[in-house]
Amino acid sequence: MTGDNSKNTDRAYDIVLFGATGFVGVLTAEYLAAHAPAGLRWAVAGRDTAKLESLRERLAAIDPACAELPLVRADAADTASLRDMAARARVVATTVGPYLTYGQDLVAACADAGTDYLDLTGEPEFVDLMYVKHDARARETGSRIVHACGFDSIPHDLGAYFTVQQLPEDVPLRVDGYVQAVAQVSGGTFASALNQFARGPQMLAAAKDRRRHEPRVVGRKAYAPPSAPRYAGEIGAWALPLPTIDPQVVQRSARALERYGPDFRYRHYAAVKSLPFALGGTLAVGGLALAAQLPAARRWLSSRLKPGEGPSEAQRAKSTFSVRFVGEGGGKRVFTEVSGGDPGYDETAKMLAEAAMCLALDPLPPIAGQLTTAVAMGDALIERLRAAGLSFRVAAVR
Numbered sequence: 001m002t003g004d005n006s007k008n009t010d011r012a013y014d015i016v017l018f019g020a021t022g023f024v025g026v027l028t029a030e031y032l033a034a035h036a037p038a039g040l041r042w043a044v045a046g047r048d049t050a051k052l053e054s055l056r057e058r059l060a061a062i063d064p065a066c067a068e069l070p071l072v073r074a075d076a077a078d079t080a081s082l083r084d085m086a087a088r089a090r091v092v093a094t095t096v097g098p099y100l101t102y103g104q105d106l107v108a109a110c111a112d113a114g115t116d117y118l119d120l121t122g123e124p125e126f127v128d129l130m131y132v133k134h135d136a137r138a139r140e141t142g143s144r145i146v147h148a149c150g151f152d153s154i155p156h157d158l159g160a161y162f163t164v165q166q167l168p169e170d171v172p173l174r175v176d177g178y179v180q181a182v183a184q185v186s187g188g189t190f191a192s193a194l195n196q197f198a199r200g201p202q203m204l205a206a207a208k209d210r211r212r213h214e215p216r217v218v219g220r221k222a223y224a225p226p227s228a229p230r231y232a233g234e235i236g237a238w239a240l241p242l243p244t245i246d247p248q249v250v251q252r253s254a255r256a257l258e259r260y261g262p263d264f265r266y267r268h269y270a271a272v273k274s275l276p277f278a279l280g281g282t283l284a285v286g287g288l289a290l291a292a293q294l295p296a297a298r299r300w301l302s303s304r305l306k307p308g309e310g311p312s313e314a315q316r317a318k319s320t321f322s323v324r325f326v327g328e329g330g331g332k333r334v335f336t337e338v339s340g341g342d343p344g345y346d347e348t349a350k351m352l353a354e355a356a357m358c359l360a361l362d363p364l365p366p367i368a369g370q371l372t373t374a375v376a377m378g379d380a381l382i383e384r385l386r387a388a389g390l391s392f393r394v395a396a397v398r
Helices: 023-035 049-060 064-068 079-088 104-113 124-141 154-165 187-198 200-213 246-256 275-291 295-304 313-317 346-361 378-387
Strands: 013-018 042-046 071-073 089-094 116-118 144-146 173-182 221-223 230-232 237-241 263-272 320-329 332-340 369-371 391-397
Touching: 013 023, 013 071, 013 079, 013 346, 023 042, 023 049, 023 346, 042 049, 049 064, 049 071, 071 079, 079 089, 079 104, 089 104, 089 346, 104 116, 104 124, 104 144, 116 346, 124 144, 124 200, 124 369, 144 346, 154 173, 154 246, 154 263, 154 320, 154 332, 154 378, 154 391, 173 237, 173 246, 221 246, 246 263, 346 378, 378 391
Parallel strands: 013 042, 013 089, 042 071, 089 116, 116 144, 144 369, 173 263, 221 263
Antiparallel strands: 173 320, 230 237, 237 263, 320 332, 332 391
16 A cells, blocks of 8 residues: 555544644644644644643634644553554654654554654664564555654755755766754754664664665665765865764665665765864764763763753744755756754754645655655655745755
8 A cells, every 4th residue: 555645534633743742842833823724634642631731722822723722632651542643643743752762652553553654753773663663564554654854854854855856867976964053952852862872782783673674776876874074175164974863864765766866875964164163072972972871971961951841932043054965966066055943943843844734735655654754755845844934945056
């Protein structure tokens, strides 16, 4: 069976937002209240009915129609409630992380029910485990399982996809992405990073198991090799390899879509202007990875910035991000950029909400299983995000 956004129209809700009372969940709910089209049947879900009722009052101040917004009680620790929620929805978008801890049963419920699933994970181990456990079932039922639908990894995945579209077809392509952000790290992202650093062997084992289950790509290559720090003259900055899920996501899009050509390579960096700052950043990441191996240090770090916590609206208003891409192939070189406001909170909420509406409302490729945003939604989601204020632009062609 294949994915189809016209399926399951007899279900009670087009979209259910799970984890709606958390920090990013509230921002996502507010975005939907302000931007959901008339007639969209959506609901907010969580384990605390009183908090959901309070959220509904807050949303009604944005759109009076939200005074009647349905509330769905569901708990990540209650499998029956997750299955009931999945059975009533066409799309479930979840902000409840870390996903390795709280997300596995919901993916299973959506895969079994033929319900589309979206999350904000940046956890490679979780994504690989879910592929092995649920991709085949999702393909049977028509469920689209789409991970990493926030700053991890929409700007990078769709930015690489957008860059490839500016280059010649059927030739080897090389794309490098350079990330710059002025923003506070979200509590959920920080918790996920600590979990990953602490679970190196498990993460490698999950990746190895996934490779045993994935079909081989025949006649094409797509890879995202590890790289060393370097000075990137093409952007005038130091390039530090970023240990995030983003290059893996881009690689999977390239494996699935022939438009990326017969031989595609992607590299992913943080762009840093100052060499001392670059060296300091490298040491800081190494120190965090080392500290995460020690349970006491990991607990202390976790207490500094908890999932569900975040900066004020005024602080977020000062935050921005930019991802610059340099793509080459067939004698052509192109410079592109994806940019926006606060990446970890405001723009992440916008991306998750627009991705959910894209799955629920837009004509999309008839495919199912575990998919990337580029494969599942591609051009349709880029157009949505552009209309919502994110910039996808070609900066130069040489």
